[in-house]
Amino acid sequence: MKIQFSKEVKTALKTGAPILALESTIIAHGMPYPDNVEFALTAESICRQQGVASATIAIINGECCVGLERPQIEFIAKDESIKKVSRRELGIAISKKWSGGTTVSATMHIAHQSGISVFSTGGIGGVHRGAKRSFDISQDLTALAQIPMIVVSAGAKAVLDLSKTLETLETLGVSVVGFKTNEFPAFYSRSSGLCDLFRIESPGDATHIYRKNMEIKLGASTLVVNPIPKKNEIPIGEIEKIIDYAIKDARIKKITGKKLTPFLLKEIVKKTNGRSLEANKALALNNVRLGVKIVHQLS
Ligand code: PSU
Ligand code: MN
Numbered sequence: 001m002k003i004q005f006s007k008e009v010k011t012a013l014k015t016g017a018p019i020l021a022l023e024s025t026i027i028a029h030g031m032p033y034p035d036n037v038e039f040a041l042t043a044e045s046i047c048r049q050q051g052v053a054s055a056t057i058a059i060i061n062g063e064c065c066v067g068l069e070r071p072q073i074e075f076i077a078k079d080e081s082i083k084k085v086s087r088r089e090l091g092i093a094i095s096k097k098w099s100g101g102t103t104v105s106a107t108m109h110i111a112h113q114s115g116i117s118v119f120s121t122g123g124i125g126g127v128h129r130g131a132k133r134s135f136d137i138s139q140d141l142t143a144l145a146q147i148p149m150i151v152v153s154a155g156a157k158a159v160l161d162l163s164k165t166l167e168t169l170e171t172l173g174v175s176v177v178g179f180k181t182n183e184f185p186a187f188y189s190r191s192s193g194l195c196d197l198f199r200i201e202s203p204g205d206a207t208h209i210y211r212k213n214m215e216i217k218l219g220a221s222t223l224v225v226n227p228i229p230k231k232n233e234i235p236i237g238e239i240e241k242i243i244d245y246a247i248k249d250a251r252i253k254k255i256t257g258k259k260l261t262p263f264l265l266k267e268i269v270k271k272t273n274g275r276s277l278e279a280n281k282a283l284a285l286n287n288v289r290l291g292v293k294i295v296h297q298l299s
Contacts, residue, residue: 006067
């Protein structure tokens, strides 16, 4: 697979230095400009300060880029025509020379092909509410089932059916562990009421389990779920009404498929006067911090 590496990532790959993969749909479609640039640059600087190469992954003019230069980040964050590229669309994006943010599934694919084993995101995609009718289940789940990496996320996005998402992760054989919790986090909130997770206490626990999963040739990812910091959380009771409202609005406006998640996130930012955006940034950066510690343990 042809991959364009940044200087930083190329050097790290050569010397075996620690690398953390980061995605770009969260930049292009998950947050508004200029918050998204600030977020992306902060995420990268957290990595660098801790001696980890930051590998933000995106498609630029049909090239798979691993590690972006600042103008490329600005481009992904600003350009209105940037696509949302999932794993099944990677070949199309390359063939048609698209520029696009890569989702969790596409980012995992490229990271794995690059030899990178740890990836931090905000919240994974999953089973949408109303999936009984719509069949809308994110490719993120199948990618987690098929690609053996460590993925750090604040649970799955709160707009989803979290209980069905967790059940599906089980069906697909994904090894889910809670970082200092036995409860599946609900993205903006720390609790979901789903309390059956295996709890780990340290980044070392995560890497030990991942190594064992690799030894037994599990094939699926080790998903480390990391709750949003207390000071940034929006209690589930408060956010739930707003999510319900946004989902109803999406139904009325007939927004489906890959447009649905970005639409819901945007509506929730509007309805919370930006509080959900601050929460989203905080939880994603918190996952970067944990990802960095995990990468260090691994190398
Ligand atoms: N985490 C965030 N914001 C986001 C995403 C994750 O905090 O926007 C993105 C990821 O790229 C994920 C995608 O793969 O949302 C899920 O989209 P869908 O539900 O269409 O599969
Ligand atoms: Mn979908």
